[in-house]
Amino acid sequence: MWLLLLLPCVRADSRCKSDLISSINITAKLQSDILLPCNFELTLFKSDMTADIASVWRESPCKSELVLSLNVTTALQSDVLLPCNFSPGLIGLNTTADIAAVWSHRNMTVNNLVEITLQGQTMYWKNYNRQIKTFSSVSASGNFSILLRNVTQSDEGLYQCDLFNGTGCRIAYQEMHLRFDDSPADGFLTWLVTAGALGGGVVLLVFLITIYICAKRSTNSSNESVSRELYPPEVPHDAVEYTLENPIYDAAVQSETHSSFRAEKGNSAETAVYTAVKKVKRKERKPEEVQ
Known part of the structure; x- marks a missing residue:
């Protein structure tokens, strides 16, 4: 009777042996897929244990x-x-x-x-x-x-x-x-900064254009002044007015004012005086010839 009670206990212990069945070394490359095998013989699964294992698997709370x-x-x-x-x-x-x-x-x-x-x-x-x-x-x-x-x-x-x-x-x-x-608020602030930047750019552009125009006008005025000093305007010989009051004085003034013009024509101061006197005499003789 004692042996009959002992055998079931020994059988129960034999079900929880936790034996190491196999140990394998596996070599694989990085970034690759690898299979980890785990196979048990069917003899380890008794007919009365299969239902227990399945029920434990279904009732496991670690579903994630x-x-x-x-x-x-x-x-x-x-x-x-x-x-x-x-x-x-x-x-x-x-x-x-x-x-x-x-x-x-x-x-x-x-x-x-x-x-x-x-x-x-x-x-x-x-x-x-x-x-x-x-x-x-x-x-x-x-x-x-x-x-x-x-x-x-x-x-x-x-x-x-x-x-x-x-x-x-x-x-x-x-x-x-x-x-x-x-x-x-962020969108409005972004729009405000963008508008301010564009407005500042326009103001700066107008300011630069104004400075450029003023500088251009100043340069043109300076060039005209220098041109007048270096190259005085020529007065045509036909534009000189002659009077009967003092033709010799008028000829002398014209000689001083337009010396450059007479030099180009090859005339001297004495020639201008003589010409003026001769013209006056011709004007005085015209009434006598008419009579």
């Missing part, structure tokens, strides 16, 4: 399901709420369970931000407690939302809220894509 994915838009230098709510079916009714939500920021790298337990306890990574506000009073209901304060350009990107049951068992997760938009 994507529950929600949202796009959140906000403005720079503002506060933004990142929601994260899980249904009671995922959390369960046990308020003392080892369940917690872990927030992470995922861009080029994964940066864990804060862990919020079901009981409302929080644990921050680095110094994120200065920027992140949690709501521990509502975490027991499955609300693990956080508030980001004074967001900057580096805060843009993907945020993930992972719900864990124990250590390493992720039940579900949610994704938040944070983006920045241009507020009306």
